Amino acid sequence: MGKRISVHLLTALLVAGLFFTVSCGKKTVVSEPEATQVETEQGAEDTDTGMTEDEMTDAEKEKQRKLEEQRLEEQRKEEERKAAKARFVNKKIHFEFDSSELTSKAQEILKDKAEWLENNRDESVLIEGHCDERGTTEYNLALGERRAKAAKEFLVNMGISESRLSTVSFGEEKPLDPGHNPEAWAKNRRANFVIK
């Protein structure tokens, strides 16, 4: 808390300093030949100097309010960034049985992922391909790889550098839902995204 107050004080001082510099700058304008401009600037300076103490506090309060707004805006953006990252990590794409084709819904999700990758160029990602328990272990390993690769190819086509994307298949080995029913199977036929 104390830290925040001191930050505010510091910014207030800086703002005051800025005003001072602006005033100085304006003074240099005075020497300029155009009379009208000089007058206006002069007038502006007059209003500045003619401020009452109360008015000063109000202005400061206004600045502080703006700063607070700015801070909240930053916070909001940070939260948005976090949410985007969480969405990137948590949102999975899903597939039909024995298929590595990207559904239109999967493509929408991948576009969102491409945007995040575009905004976070330092991040590399591992795409994991998974299958449901039906079918056989080895074929599912191959199918899982094709699912992960289909997602990768889509992102590369969206302009993401191939070097940032790697793939691995876990076949049917890591189900999200251990159930033996269509709902569980649908959940388990997926590709998910792990930030490395």
Next chain:
Amino acid sequence: MTRRILKHIFYALIPALFPFVFGMGHAMADDITYLDISNPFIRKTPLAAPRFKLFTGSDSEKEDAEKARGILKDALDFTGYIKIIDDRSFMAEPAEDGITKKSLHFPDWTGIGAELLVTGGIKLEKDRVRLYMRLFDTVEKSLLAGKVYTGHREDIRIMVHRFCSEISLALTGKPGIFGSKIAFISKSGGNKEVYMCDFDGNNPVKITDHKNLALSPAFSSNSEWIAYTSYHRGKPDLYIRNIREKRGAIVNKEGMNISPDWHPERFELAASLSFSGDQEIYLLTGKGKIIKKVTDSWGIDVSPAFSPDGKRIAFVSNRGGSPQIYIKSLETGELRRLTFKGDYNTSPAWSPNGDRIAYVGVQNGSIDIYTIRVDGGYPVQLTKDAGDNEDPAWSPDGSMIAFTSSRENGVRRLYVMTAGGNEQRRLLKLKGSQMDPDWSMVSK
């Protein structure tokens, strides 16, 4: 004949445990095949195995005699083509009256329906045991096989199984499954590891300790090597390792390196690799170096299975729009699609006789094991209405198939059945789930 037996013995057992063996009488396996074990409608042959004759009569000798007889009955019963006759119906006591041909009265045995008779004698001196084993055809009143085994008391199981191989040889012309091993995956702890057990599920041991994810174990033709997939390094790589010694190779090319199957004669294996960007089947040396690319088609190509002569490979491909089994000649490159019924046929396993392929088919959402003739034809369904059934693996003599089933409470476990789908039963009881059996081809 002697040479054949010796060759068989060489393959059948771990050399360090070899008891001595002496031939006794003449086996007739070369001339007559009593049983066609690949016949799915085989009738079980009734066999009597009365108490063994004791030579010293000591308590521990008696104990070993019953132990040996128990092992014999269990092993023969396991085959699925022999029916063990209940002791209570016996009308004679060879243990008292004699175990040789001249002292046996065969009508005592044909009278209770026994077509085969095994007599045994045992002599225990200190820790050394000597077993006198004979197999008779009660109808023909002839000796089919006779052997004497000596060894340590602890090796009775091995000695008895060797005589079971003699019985099999005499009856089917093949040494059978006794002495072979089954490799499989077990999730007994938290992770999937490779395990190995005897043909009948006894003596399971864990042979990997990756503490990660291991899949698809495959025995080399001489059973000295095992190949499998492991995620030890974070992705599916192919591990080739010597079972007894700490040596081997890793194929860890980019992408996946999975589904190994060994060449039936050479130190080579086939596997599916995706480093090219597409999954293809390659032929590799036992050290993991690529010899050649076997398939060349966009899409999934996986699960190679060699023909017993090593000249062809069956595999799974989705090039036709759905996973189906194809056969490719390694010599001519000729390709043929084998399965047409249903839109999901995978996991081919070529029978040791070379005439059939077992595989997994999905029909109306039900996952079952089928066999089909190599030249095509109509598939035969072996499992039905009993959970998901996957991973068929032939026994070395082609008489049985080991597989994975979720029939009990949805948990995957190992089962065996005859090649015709009869006698389906649990192979072993272990904690957790088990899957993906591979039967060693030790007996040649």
